Amino acid sequence: MKIAVEQIDVVCPETEIYNRLLALDHKHILELGCGSAEITRNIATAGAGRKITALEVDEIAHAKNLQIADLPNVTFAIAGAQEIPLADASVDVVFMFKSLHHVPIELMDPSLREISRVLKPGGFAYISEPLFAGDFNEILRLFHDEQKVRAAAFNAVKKAVDAGLFSLVEETFFNSPMKFKNFAAFEDKVLNVSHTNHSLDEKIYQLVKQRFEQHLQDDGAHFLMPIRVDLLQRPLV
Numbered sequence: 001m002k003i004a005v006e007q008i009d010v011v012c013p014e015t016e017i018y019n020r021l022l023a024l025d026h027k028h029i030l031e032l033g034c035g036s037a038e039i040t041r042n043i044a045t046a047g048a049g050r051k052i053t054a055l056e057v058d059e060i061a062h063a064k065n066l067q068i069a070d071l072p073n074v075t076f077a078i079a080g081a082q083e084i085p086l087a088d089a090s091v092d093v094v095f096m097f098k099s100l101h102h103v104p105i106e107l108m109d110p111s112l113r114e115i116s117r118v119l120k121p122g123g124f125a126y127i128s129e130p131l132f133a134g135d136f137n138e139i140l141r142l143f144h145d146e147q148k149v150r151a152a153a154f155n156a157v158k159k160a161v162d163a164g165l166f167s168l169v170e171e172t173f174f175n176s177p178m179k180f181k182n183f184a185a186f187e188d189k190v191l192n193v194s195h196t197n198h199s200l201d202e203k204i205y206q207l208v209k210q211r212f213e214q215h216l217q218d219d220g221a222h223f224l225m226p227i228r229v230d231l232l233q234r235p236l237v
Contacts, residue, residue, distance in 0.1 A: 005173050
């Protein structure tokens with residue numbers, strides 16, 4: 001397993017990656033760290049017979065998700081990956097979209113054991129994590145350096161594979177396009193997220209704004225986020 005690669009040639013939305021790797025119709029799907037449920041909605045509405053349990057630890061995001069009335073096949077609950085409120089061997093697929101590094105480091109190993117517990121034998125865990133690289137990361141690290149927690153997330157996955165908790169089916173690297181209409185949109189989606197308290201002093205705020213605006217074009221600011229996907233499988237026995 002590799003935490004990163006020097007060159008990534010694939011550029012695509014993440015939907016193309018998980019739809020290539022997994023068959024999701026008529027499956028019980030667990031999403032850990034569903035956030036604002038944008039990906040949840042895409043998965044829930046893109047196929048047939050999909051039952052989704054979407055968990056989130058951020059109470060503000062969860063309260064908003066509970067107001068969603070047009071996703072009858074989705075159950076929202078507030079819970080962390082370290083204590084999943086589902087029965088043993090009850091889930092076909094587990095998704096973590098850029099959320100494992102948000103789990104406290106001391107809870108990463110227990111979280112992966114929980115994922116293994118709720119997966120059916122032969123079930124899959126799809127874990128995507130941003131690489132510590134790229135123009136967007138260079139802006140983010142000015143006020144929120146995630147190098148340590150991202151490395152810890154990779155090491156926790158590798159440890160789980162080495163211990164036989166999962167087998168590694170495939171490791172995929174790709175660039176995910178990102179776009180912000182303007183700096184106000186960046187503030188809304190990044191600086192003002194409810195799950196993390198970003199308190200920037202005026203000097204750092206102005207530096208972040210300056211670095212961001214270097215990427216502004218007529219149609220907004222464009223970035224490519226390099227991402228690693230580890231597709232894991234629970235052993236059949």
